[in-house]
Amino acid sequence: MGRTLAEKVWDAHLVRSTDNEPDLLYIDLHLVHEVTSPQAFDGLRAAGRKVRRPDLTIATEDHNVPTTAGPITDIVSRTQVEALRTNCEEFGVRLHPMGDASQGIVHVIGPQLGLTQPGMTVVCGDSHTSTHGAFGALAFGIGTSEVEHVLATQSLPLQRPKTMAIEVEGALPPGVTAKDLILGIITQIGTGGGQGYVIEYRGEAIRALSMEGRMTVCNMSIEAGARAGMIAPDETTFAYLENRPHAPKGADWVEAVQYWRSLATDDDASFDKVVTVDATALSPWVTWGTNPGQGAPLSAAVPQPRDGADERALEYMNLTAGTPLRDIAVDTVFVGSCTNGRLEDLRAVADVLRGRQVADSVRVLIVPGSVEVKEQAEAEGLDEVFTAAGAEWRGAGCSMCLAMNPDKLAPGERSASTSNRNFEGRQGPGGRTHLVSPAVAAATAVTGRLTAPADL
Amino acid sequence: MEKFTVHAGRAVPLCRSNVDTDQIIPAEYLKRVTRTGFDDALFKAWREDPEFVLNDKRYDGATILVAGPDFGTGSSREHAVWALQDYGFRAVISPRFADIFRGNATKGGLLPVQLEAAEVVELQRICTTDPTAELVVDLVEREVRAPGLTASFEIDDYTRWRLMEGLDDIGLTLTHEADISTFEASRPTWLPATA
Numbered sequence: 348m349g350r351t352l353a354e355k356v357w358d359a360h361l362v363r364s365t366d367n368e369p370d371l372l373y374i375d376l377h378l379v380h381e382v383t384s385p386q387a388f389d390g391l392r393a394a395g396r397k398v399r400r401p402d403l404t405i406a407t408e409d410h411n412v413p414t415t416a417g418p419i420t421d422i423v424s425r426t427q428v429e430a431l432r433t434n435c436e437e438f439g440v441r442l443h444p445m446g447d448a449s450q451g452i453v454h455v456i457g458p459q460l461g462l463t464q465p466g467m468t469v470v471c472g473d474s475h476t477s478t479h480g481a482f483g484a485l486a487f488g489i490g491t492s493e494v495e496h497v498l499a500t501q502s503l504p505l506q507r508p509k510t511m512a513i514e515v516e517g518a519l520p521p522g523v524t525a526k527d528l529i530l531g532i533i534t535q536i537g538t539g540g541g542q543g544y545v546i547e548y549r550g551e552a553i554r555a556l557s558m559e560g561r562m563t564v565c566n567m568s569i570e571a572g573a574r575a576g577m578i579a580p581d582e583t584t585f586a587y588l589e590n591r592p593h594a595p596k597g598a599d600w601v602e603a604v605q606y607w608r609s610l611a612t613d614d615d616a617s618f619d620k621v622v623t624v625d626a627t628a629l630s631p632w633v634t635w636g637t638n639p640g641q642g643a644p645l646s647a648a649v650p651q652p653r654d655g656a657d658e659r660a661l662e663y664m665n666l667t668a669g670t671p672l673r674d675i676a677v678d679t680v681f682v683g684s685c686t687n688g689r690l691e692d693l694r695a696v697a698d699v700l701r702g703r704q705v706a707d708s709v710r711v712l713i714v715p716g717s718v719e720v721k722e723q724a725e726a727e728g729l730d731e732v733f734t735a736a737g738a739e740w741r742g743a744g745c746s747m748c749l750a751m752n753p754d755k756l757a758p759g760e761r762s763a764s765t766s767n768r769n770f771e772g773r774q775g776p777g778g779r780t781h782l783v784s785p786a787v788a789a790a791t792a793v794t795g796r797l798t799a800p801a802d803l
Numbered sequence: 804m805e806k807f808t809v810h811a812g813r814a815v816p817l818c819r820s821n822v823d824t825d826q827i828i829p830a831e832y833l834k835r836v837t838r839t840g841f842d843d844a845l846f847k848a849w850r851e852d853p854e855f856v857l858n859d860k861r862y863d864g865a866t867i868l869v870a871g872p873d874f875g876t877g878s879s880r881e882h883a884v885w886a887l888q889d890y891g892f893r894a895v896i897s898p899r900f901a902d903i904f905r906g907n908a909t910k911g912g913l914l915p916v917q918l919e920a921a922e923v924v925e926l927q928r929i930c931t932t933d934p935t936a937e938l939v940v941d942l943v944e945r946e947v948r949a950p951g952l953t954a955s956f957e958i959d960d961y962t963r964w965r966l967m968e969g970l971d972d973i974g975l976t977l978t979h980e981a982d983i984s985t986f987e988a989s990r991p992t993w994l995p996a997t998a
């Protein structure tokens with residue numbers, strides 16, 4: 348009987364497996380940021396433990412960092428960032444602090460450095476660690492106790508997850524992006540649909556995606572309830588990785604690629620669950636509610652509430668059923684985050700904004716996912732397109748994806764955001780979020796209402 | 804970690820589904836570097852509403868939260884568990900939990916109890932009609948008992964044992980240190996290192 352991609356990666360990392368106990372899984376890469384690590388390092392100190400493998404650990408500053416020049420003024424934020432610096436120094440962990448050429452959102456820098464590779468186990472105290480599954484790695488978010496556990500032992504006790512295939516049939520229509528695809532999938536299966544599973548995204552439309560697009564899809568697996576999402580590595584993956592700073596070189600590269608090719612799910616393997624998605628039926632997608640499963644095609648209207656949760660969401664969002672989604676006006680457009688803060692996303696935005704102006708009523712924030720993305724975008728002149736159109740071009744960080752740094756929505760403000768969560772208050776207390784693709788974000792910036800580029 | 808065997812206490816009905824981690828504790832509070840003192844942050848936005856159930860004095864001192872399905876969705880913040888514990892909760896009952904939240908809860912000794920949706924609705928009805936009603940969450944017998952209702956729940960033997968003994972995972976894993984070293988010696992040399 349064949350095995351799935353997820354099962355192969357799992358089996359290759361078993362330190363120990365016995366009946367009636369969770370498996371002990373070895374962790375190849377541990378990504379650390381300032382928010383979920385201070386209590387873990389404190390725990391190590393209290394127990395007199397060391398970081399077992401600082402050479403498999405890397406840290407960055409992202410959630411708290413301001414995206415405008417200058418130091419962190421918020422004292423609590425600064426204390427947290429300083430705690431990370433002290434901890435990395437004391438425990439010998441490599442850190443990319445603010446101002447460093449490799450600083451950025453934790454899920455943007457791992458792939459960019461070539462540290463995320465097929466077949467690896469990757470963890471981080473952050474639920475969007477699922478992003479790294481785009482490379483065929485088994486990557487998932489962990490809590491602070493588990494961060495401490497991995498720091499101390501480089502392993503984790505885990506129950507073997509169930510496997511789910513999401514078979515995306517057909518090709519995405521022109522103008523429909525990876526973000527629309529994953530928003531459509533979550534609308535279809537719901538925020539609990541993937542719970543307990545590792546999802547493998549398969550099919551023609553997935554194979555056709557760039558690595559950036561694949562990362563967008565895997566990133567939001569957690570929004571469907573799945574801790575991890577994976578895509579089998581292929582030529583697209585290898586081409587992205589080759590020559591990255593930490594990718595294997597020479598004979599090692601050849602050996603690695605050979606191994607990576609063997610990871611694909613066997614033809615006779617079976618999944619615990621299979622879901623089919625029709626890519627040809629998708630179109631630019633937006634959310635209207637307060638969880639990522641409350642989405643609809645942009646061409647539709649705000650739906651009739653099906654239950655109390657929908658009613659509550661509409662009330663919070665200040666929306667009435669039957670209103671065309673295209674009539675919804677926004678105050679802010681946010682482009683960025685680990686979902687859509689990579690170079691390809693910024694290019695998509697620039698393609699729409701080139702030669703156009705953003706609406707007077709709208710504040711537009713464009714935030715690169717890392718310093719490297721920022722530099723690449725500037726080398727291509729994208730920053731000039733953004734500023735000429737009237738958008739703000741910022742420094743790298745999580746920014747308005749979550750309200751932990753100065754970029755926030757004011758109460759009652761509405762945004763079109765390329766991030767991943769539209770929870771109540773996610774972008775600032777009382778803020779209202781519509782999740783969109785970079786292309787829709789850019790077109791919305793131009794008109795001030797939810798808009799797709801084709802509508803311009 | 805405090806042992807969990809049998810816990811008796813009053814319960815708060817939280818009749819909402821998809822209670823995400825941003826509602827349990829907003830990001831602003833994640834800036835703290837300590838592990839305790841998060842009780843003021845629990846359900847911060849909702850607590851500003853005087854009608855919110857936690858503002859109902861009759862539920863002061865309750866130790867069990869009875870919530871709708873998909874509790875704890877969203878981020879990996881363990882602060883959500885700490886906030887619930889700091890507030891005084893020992894167990895959360897829901898028809899379905901987000902995976903990361905469930906894992907985090909059991910690490911810190913907060914028991915996530917998954918019951919059938921109808922059972923949860925019934926428990927919510929019981930503690931809504933009578934806020935003084937006492938529930939028993941029995942990890943030994945794997946059941947929840949309330950006036951007029953007994954519901955059994957599943958939890959794997961290992962997690963149950965660990966919770967009942969109050970054992971710390973790291974200590975347990977370190978007893979397998981030799982296995983970890985053996986595994987490490989077998990890893991391909993081309994795997995990336997950060998240093």
Ligand code: SF4
Pocket residue numbers: 409410452453454473475684685686744745748749766767
């Ligand atoms: S960009 Fe948003 S989702 Fe991604 S790591 Fe930062 S806060 Fe989390």
